[in-house]
Amino acid sequence: MATKPEMAKIYIMGKEHQVPKELTIMGALEYAGYKYIRGAGCRAGFCGACSTIYRKKGEYKLYSDLACQTLVQDGMRLVQLPFVPAVKAKYDLGKLDVSKNTVLEYYPEIARCVTCNTCNKTCPQDLEVMEFIQAALKGDIEKSARLSFDCIQCGLCAVRCPADIKHYHVGQLVRRLYGKYMSKKSKNLEKRLKEMAHGKYDSEIDRLTRASKEELRQIYKSRDIEAAK
Ligand code: FES
Numbered sequence: 001m002a003t004k005p006e007m008a009k010i011y012i013m014g015k016e017h018q019v020p021k022e023l024t025i026m027g028a029l030e031y032a033g034y035k036y037i038r039g040a041g042c043r044a045g046f047c048g049a050c051s052t053i054y055r056k057k058g059e060y061k062l063y064s065d066l067a068c069q070t071l072v073q074d075g076m077r078l079v080q081l082p083f084v085p086a087v088k089a090k091y092d093l094g095k096l097d098v099s100k101n102t103v104l105e106y107y108p109e110i111a112r113c114v115t116c117n118t119c120n121k122t123c124p125q126d127l128e129v130m131e132f133i134q135a136a137l138k139g140d141i142e143k144s145a146r147l148s149f150d151c152i153q154c155g156l157c158a159v160r161c162p163a164d165i166k167h168y169h170v171g172q173l174v175r176r177l178y179g180k181y182m183s184k185k186s187k188n189l190e191k192r193l194k195e196m197a198h199g200k201y202d203s204e205i206d207r208l209t210r211a212s213k214e215e216l217r218q219i220y221k222s223r224d225i226e227a228a229k
Contacts, residue, residue, distance in 0.1 A: 008074040025052055025067040025078060038083055045069045048152035048168075051124075051159070054078050064156045066124045084155025086166040089173070098181045103136045103144075107170050110137050112163040119157035119167055125150050129157050129167050136174050144171070145178035 005020035012032055019028040026040060041047035050067040057075025089106035096102050104110060110133050119129035132147035148171030157167040195201065211219065 008072050008076070010072050010075070011077045013079055014077075019072055021072065021074075023072055025054065025065070025070050025072055025076075026050055028072045029067070029078065034080075039081070040068065043068045046152055048154035049083075051081060051084060051154040051156045052078070053081050053159075064122050064124070064160065066154060069124070081159075084159055086155060086158045086169060088166070088169045091173070093176055093180055096177060096181075098141060098177050101137075101139045102177065103139075103141070103170060103173055106173060107136075107166065109163060109165050110170060113137065113165060114163060116162060118160045118162065119165075122156045122160045124154060124156065125152060127151060129171075132171055132174070133165060133167055136170055141174050141177050142182060144174040148172075148175060 005022060007018045008021045008028075010017055010019055010028060012029060012034065017028070017032040019031045023031055026036070026043065030036070039050055039052075041049035043050075045066055045068060048066070051064065052067040052070070053062050053064045054070075055062060055077040056073060091106055113130065113133050115130055115134070117130055119133070120127075120131075123129050127150060128147050132144045135141075135144035135147060148167075151168055151171045153168045153172065155166075155168055158165065158169075161167065208216065208219070
């Protein structure tokens with residue numbers, strides 16, 4: 001006989017719900033009958049679509065996290081957080097000049113950073129957000145791109161920033177600048193892109209698109225894996 005899951009009492013928009021303790025915030029909201037139209041994507045901590053804010057039992061402090069990665073706790077209070085609409089600068093990557101401080105031109109608010117560390121404390125990926133903003137401010141694109149590399153664009157840093165900085169958009173711009181103008185070009189990638197443009201993999205891609213889940217699983221399991229050196 002299946003054992004009954006341990007339950008937690010949580011509040012969604014103030015209404016009490018009993019949900020299994022092993023659920024994430026996302027799972028608990030669905031268990032309680034809410035349907036995600038926005039604010040959910042990969043459900044695995046990669047896409048950054050599910051940023052959420054909550055309170056723990058007896059605490060006034062607001063916590064922020066990814067709803068698909070955070071387990072519910074007894075007494076948790078949840079509200080629905082609208083997606084993060086921070087305005088992204090419009091630019092043509094091919095026309096930007098990396099010799100100038102391009103980032104400051106498109107995101108002048110980074111000069112207002114008061115190094116309060118709120119962005120670092122908010123980031124669910126534990127990135128050094130403040131440091132990549134400071135590096136961008138100094139024009140160190142390489143360092144800023146490296147420090148922001150694992151950003152999943154959830155936007156929680158921007159939600160909490162007292163200086164209205166859109167850190168995740170800044171990180172995206174520095175990585176684009178680094179990729180386009182500063183990183184070493186990969187010969188293998190160029191070769192592969194040409195092969196793709198000439199249709200070398202069309203039939204293979206077609207075969208994979210038509211394959212069933214089970215066939216795909218088998219193909220994945222039997223793929224060649226390069227031996228670790
Ligand atoms: S749904 Fe993609 S990170 Fe949570």
